[in-house]
Amino acid sequence: MVKPNRQAFLHCEVYGNPKPAVSWQKSSQSDIRTGGRYEIFSNGTLLIRQASEADIDSYTCTADNGVITPVWKTIKLELREMLVARIDNDNGRVMEGGRIKLTCEGRGYPTPTVTWEKMGRPLQTGGNVFISSDGQLTIRDVSTRDTGSYSCIVANSEEKIETSTSVQVVPKVMPDDKCEDKTSQMKCRLIVTARLCGYTMYPKVCCASCRRHFNGELLFKDL
Template sequence: MNAFLRIHCQAYGNPRPRVAWSRDGYDVSRDPRFSVYPNGTLIIQRTLEQDMGSYLCMANNGVSNPTQRIVMLQLRESLWASIEQVEERKREGETLYLTCSGFGYPTPSITWEKNGLPLTSDQRIKIQGGSLRVINLALGDTGTYTCIVMNDEEKVEDTVSIQVTPFDLLPSTCVDSASKVKCSLIVAARLCGHTRYSRPCCESCQREKTRIMQRSSPILG
């Protein structure tokens, strides 16, 4: 969490009472992250999840009976969601990789939507938390992809628009600028969905996409 937290416990009396803070019977000031000031304020540096719970504030001036109050500490950290930057224009047959980071407390869940409808894993779509992969892209995969980060208290999201263009719009001058060995490795590692790798191995990647599309096309008998 790493947050700075201040809890104040005001006590009055004559003589002026001394304020002490404890948790589960132990003086919290023994922890270097905890500091108790003369005015009764408890400061917690770099709050952690295990700091949640009940704290006892006790005021005692040595004359009157000690007075005490119990304070319940619950921690919360605002959520945020962010989809890593990606090439938003794809061609049929390519693979789409999206990665979403979501943080906050209580720990959130991450789900995906396309055009406002939930996405689930199937033969072409693979979802693992913040990772989304769509293989053998079709024109129907064009749309707005939304990463939803949510817990019981909050919901945030980030979106990216993906456009899938027809396969036959590939440039006619599509040749490999990298070595055959390198392009073979890129194809074998299924990296043609990344522009960084497909550009220097355009011809090899195009040939692989054609093979995939032909293999996935229905055969009429």
């Protein structure tokens, strides 16, 4: 196995007296000769440079010293590359009515597919959700219901991996003279620390603490 576009070394050790000559064939084709992307070394190793899908095949090494019947062994070359999944997330916290934009980079061989899930439920293009062919997830006109964990699933016929990121949608709120915490300071501190101010019910309970947490960057409306 070799990664795409890397060098593939197919080794063939032969013994005999007189010393046998080595030749290589690809599947049922004629002999492989040194030249271009191919090189056969004196020790019998076949080198294929920049291995690609066209090189996925069976290769036969034949040893012949002209005295006894030639012998051969066959090896199959395959391309493999471990999957990699990475999410670019520049908006861990989004204002209500804004846009969530997440890009998933999925790499590997065989070439993987990229899909999205939110809290374990598959996401598909429709409504305010759009998933592009290159793995970008866009959700427009977001509400607090869009707060949660988003997972990118990268999979091919050999492997499946996933990576996740969290997005918090913060409700718009206007200045309110009556904005105050309606529970203990300790509980409000826990709510702020747990990043729960983006959920509708918590700013109502800890309005003042949540407002201080956002440090005046957000507009508050009547809760």
